[in-house]
Amino acid sequence: MIKFPVKPVVKWAGGKTKILNQLSKYFPREYFNYHEPFMGGGAVFFYLFEEIRNKNAKAYLSDSIEEIINLYRVIRDDVERLITISKKHIYDQKYYYNIRSQDTAELDDIQRASRTLYLNKTCFNGLYRVNSKGQFNVSFGDYTDPVIVNEEALRNASRTFQQAELYAGDFEIVMKNARAGDFVYFDPPYVPLSPTSNFTGYTSGAFGFADHRRLREVFSALQERGCYVMLSNSNTEFVRDLYRGCNIKTINAIRAINSDASKRGSIKELVVLSYPDHKCQFGHPHLQFNLRSGGIKSCL
Structure with missing residues (x-):
């Protein structure tokens, strides 16, 4: 099978290209189809493309920004x-x-x-x-x-998209096609670290706290369905509390956009998993996890 380099064809604030080496070790070892409801620049999809192609799997990609889709x-x-x-x-x-x-x-x-x-x-x-x-x-x-x-880059991207279904719409569209054993990656507009760092207004209706709670419900529903669910977000108390009981990781990311130049640079971000470490690409099954009691169904 002919290999060709694939990479994002658009620039994207908050894109994951520079932290793929950290994210990739938490991808599930085995999965069927791939779903990315907040497509954006698609760095994770392009990274996984060869693996998706070798599985003869399908990618379901969507975003609320109709012009990007x-x-x-x-x-x-x-x-x-x-x-x-x-x-x-x-x-x-x-x-x-x-x-x-x-x-x-x-x-x-x-x-x-x-x-x-x-x-x-x-x-x-x-x-x-x-x-x-x-x-x-x-x-x-x-x-x-x-x-x-x-x-x-455009021609290579065209080849990758031959194996993808593309949808414009709300992230809940993932519920239509995701099945047990599929991998779902969520990269929503991040919860702001402070009032001045709010970059959620990609569309005319900003992605607010109510949307993040709705996303948490979808996360749980997909987990119950048997999907491997992974989510990126900011390192805030709100996110940690919302996903308490899940397998939460902390990674280092580069934040290039901030109104305060002194706050640009390395910053901690969260990766939330619905599955334990031994299901990851590089697992550590000896680690222990704390379960949440009550409220939304625990991840682990």
Whole structure:
């Protein structure tokens, strides 16, 4: 079977590329299909692709950001036309704001995908943020000759998406297809560490505490179904309490975006597992876990 390098085709604030070496040891050793309801840049999916392909398994990928899912569908179904159209873009501030101001309702799917790709590659820090009307409003980014069209990366991504189902919508869509023995990875907008670090407004409706509690219920339902469930989130008391009784790990991540430059750099994040260590890629079955009594069903 021919191997080819696969990596994210968009920049993504909070993407997992730089911490895959830490996350990967907690992936389950064995699983059937793969589900990622907060697709974003898809670093974990691309990392797992060869394994998914070798299993002849399927990936179910979704996100609430319709423009990102549309981009991935176009990459899957018509990557060559996307490449051709996107090569016409130029890195220029005035041009950027003209493209940003376009009404997506007047564009076809390929034009929308090309617009999303361009904005992602040239906006500030690869952020995805919209206003109350759902309009993308991230400012122009200051770069030196940014690569807007990476043909090899786009074509390789197109090959990976042939084995994927792509959905735009709420994370609860995972309940439709997840079965016992499947691996589900949740990477939601993080619970803010402080009022000034709230970056949950990716869509016009921010992902709030009620959504995190709803996600916890889905996490538990998937566990009861027999899925291997893994979740990333911030190292906060709220998250630790919400997932008390689960197998919680602490990892080091790099936080590049913060209004306070002194707070950028290494930071602790949590990885929550519904399964014990001996089910992980590199398990330590001798470790003991504390079970939660009452409330939401315990993980372990």
